Amino acid sequence: MLPEWLLRIGAVAPAPALGTPTVWREVCFESRPVLLAPWLAEQRGPVMVVTPSLERAEQWLAILLRLGMPENRVLRVPSSLTPLLEPTGVEPETLHERLRALTALHRDDAVCVIAPIAAVLQRTMPEVLFEAELVRLRLPDAEPPDAHEWVSHIEPDVLLKRLAEDGYVYQEPVRLPGHFARRGGIVDVFPMGAELPVRIEFWGDEIASLRVFEPTSQRSIKQVKQMAIPPAREAPMGNEAAAQRIREAWEARIAQQPAVLQPELRQRLEDDLRPLMQGAPFDRLELYLPWLMEPRACLLDYLHGNGWLVLDEPLMLNTAYERLLDDVAHALASRAERGDIPPLEATDYIEPFERIESHASTLLLGDPVFANGRLYRNRDASPQPVITEAIRR
Numbered sequence: 001m002l003p004e005w006l007l008r009i010g011a012v013a014p015a016p017a018l019g020t021p022t023v024w025r026e027v028c029f030e031s032r033p034v035l036l037a038p039w040l041a042e043q044r045g046p047v048m049v050v051t052p053s054l055e056r057a058e059q060w061l062a063i064l065l066r067l068g069m070p071e072n073r074v075l076r077v078p079s080s081l082t083p084l085l086e087p088t089g090v091e092p093e094t095l096h097e098r099l100r101a102l103t104a105l106h107r108d109d110a111v112c113v114i115a116p117i118a119a120v121l122q123r124t125m126p127e128v129l130f131e132a133e134l135v136r137l138r139l140p141d142a143e144p145p146d147a148h149e150w151v152s153h154i155e156p157d158v159l160l161k162r163l164a165e166d167g168y169v170y171q172e173p174v175r176l177p178g179h180f181a182r183r184g185g186i187v188d189v190f191p192m193g194a195e196l197p198v199r200i201e202f203w204g205d206e207i208a209s210l211r212v213f214e215p216t217s218q219r220s221i222k223q224v225k226q227m228a229i230p231p232a233r234e235a236p237m238g239n240e241a242a243a244q245r246i247r248e249a250w251e252a253r254i255a256q257q258p259a260v261l262q263p264e265l266r267q268r269l270e271d272d273l274r275p276l277m278q279g280a281p282f283d284r285l286e287l288y289l290p291w292l293m294e295p296r297a298c299l300l301d302y303l304h305g306n307g308w309l310v311l312d313e314p315l316m317l318n319t320a321y322e323r324l325l326d327d328v329a330h331a332l333a334s335r336a337e338r339g340d341i342p343p344l345e346a347t348d349y350i351e352p353f354e355r356i357e358s359h360a361s362t363l364l365l366g367d368p369v370f371a372n373g374r375l376y377r378n379r380d381a382s383p384q385p386v387i388t389e390a391i392r393r
Contacts, residue, residue, distance in 0.1 A: 002041055002068045010038020016308070021362045021378050029056075032312065032365050033063040040112050041069060045306040046105050048299070049114045050356065052313060052320040054078055057114045060312075064112065077101045077115035077299070079122055080234065080286065084349060085331040087340055089283030095233065096177045098124075100193030103230050105302035106130060115299065117317050118324050121351040123289055124234045126297040133166055133236070135159070135229040137200065137207055142225035150226055155205045156187055163189060167232030167281045175215040178232045190215065191229045198227050235289045238276030246291045247273060253342035261339035268340070287341065290348040298351045300359065309359040313366040314376055321353045322371065 002010075013035055016022040027035060040047055051057045061076050077098055080090040098119070104111045106127060125133070138150040163180050164170070168189065172181035174197050180189040190197035199220060201209040210227050211220040238246075247269070254265045275282040303309060311317060328346040336343045353370075357378055368376035 002037060006034070006067060007038055009035065010042075013039065015039060016361070016363045018306075018308075019360050021360070021364065021368075021376070023364045023368050025367060027365060029059075029313075030063075033060050034067065036310070037064055037067045037069060040064070041073075043112075043308065044110050045108055045308070046110065046303060047112045047308040047310060048105075048120070048303050049112060049310040049312060050120050050317060051114065051116050052316040054116045054119075056312065057116050057119075060114045064114075069112070073111050075101050075104060075111055075113050077113055077119045079116065079118040081118060081122055081328065081349070083284060083286040084328055084344075084346075087284075087335070090286060092176065092178060096192055098234060099230050099232070101299070102130060102234075102302055103193045103228075105299070105304075105307070108304060108306060113299075117320050117356075118350075120299045121321065121353070121355060122298060123296055123349055123351060124298055125231065125236065125293060126295055127302055129236065129293060130231065130302075133231040135162055135166065136226070137210065137229070138226035139207060139210060145226060152207050153205045154207070156182060156185065156202050159187060159200070163229070165237055165279055166229070167237055169232075169281065173215075173218060188213075189229060191227070192232045193230055196221065198224070200227075233281060233285060235285050235292050237279040237281060237285075238288070238292060239279055240277050242288075242292055243273050243276040246276060246288050249291055250342055253344075257336070257339075257342060264339045265342055287344075296351065298355065300351075300355055303359060305360070307359075307361065309356070309362045311356060311362065311364045311366075314364055315367065315369055315371065317356070318353060318370040325350065 016039075049060055051060060057076055061074055064074050065071065075097070078094050080094050080098055082088055082090055101113050101115070102124070105113065136148055136150040138144060138152050140152040142152075144150040160180070160182060168178055168180045170181060171179040174181050174188040174190050177190045177192050177194065180187065185202040187200045187202070188197055189200065196212045197215055199211045199213050200207060201211070210224045212222050212224060213220045250269050254262055254269070257265060272282065272284055272288070276288065300309070325346050328350065332341070332344045332346060335341045357376060360378060362378065364376060370376065
């Protein structure tokens with residue numbers, strides 16, 4: 001609940017108009033989350049705040065929470081580009097936060113997603129594929145909450161296979177997001193992005209109960225009528241066809257490397273092709289993202305027409321993006337020189353900066369100018385809508 005003094009400020013602040021870019025000029029960094037908080041609290045759809053850095057995103061998060069925004073309505077989204085920068089996988093907590101945001105945006109929840117430019121423009125699973133990967137379960141006597149198919153009868157073994165194909169890992173007992181386990185006619189799963197795991201009890205192939213439980217004590221908390229389980233990774237698990245595409249593409253790149261590096265590169269590729277062919281998760285999975293899915297997509301594609309895009313200082317966003325491309329390109333080149341990976345392009349993993357000019361309902365905080373003096377131009381509108389200066393010093 002926001003304090004009364006803040007609500008009074010919100011009552012006199014100009015409200016952005018849906019479908020039209022709006023500019024708030026000369027509002028200092030510290031004031032932006034405060035001035036926007038009442039407006040954010042009133043939104044019935046999602047808002048995505050894009051910041052130059054993760055540190056700035058965390059400042060937004062901390063200020064909004066201190067002002068009284070509910071925790072479940074403010075989501076921080078980090079980037080998961082670590083597998084490009086160094087030979088390691090994505091941190092489970094990072095995947096959890098990103099899948100939570102993707103799920104909320106896909107449902108058009110009234111949330112404020114706060115993310116640095118790197119997290120927004122890195123490639124992710126296209127929404128149509130995310131939709132197909134969702135596992136929707138319901139009790140037999142529960143009405144489906146929407147027009148999609150909600151399953152009330154499924155063999156436990158079929159469900160386990162589906163969870164594994166979505167990147168979930170078998171771990172008993174289930175305590176962390178992304179894990180699942182089975183004990184007889186009971187399947188436990190901790191959906192990525194969820195606050196708590198769910199216990200699915202079967203009677204034959206019928207779902208007899210769906211109960212949310214506390215992972216530490218394993219005690220049930222409440223029963224629910226339906227549960228949607230998103231994929232556990234942003235890249236789909238592989239298959240034989242995908243493994244063959246990757247083998248051909250990477251062999252061509254490896255052949256262009258110095259002869260001394262080729263044996264180790266081929267061995268690393270063979271080590272990765274085994275889980276790719278089996279459709280199993282592994283640390284370097286995200287390295288193969290460009291060959292695992294088309295079309296290209298990023299977080300912006302999950303922000304529908306009823307949502308708002310907020311750009312926190314456009315020029316700084318542009319600068320941060322250019323620095324991101326340089327950092328990723330340098331890291332990929334260094335790893336290629338060491339023989340860890342063949343030559344890869346940063347732009348295969350990161351969307352163009354111009355993508356942030358493609359959402360009609362956009363609020364720009366600061367001058368609408370990018371690098372080299374280029375003016376902001378909304379690419380989703382024709383003719384170009386008028387950009388209103390809503391606030392001056």
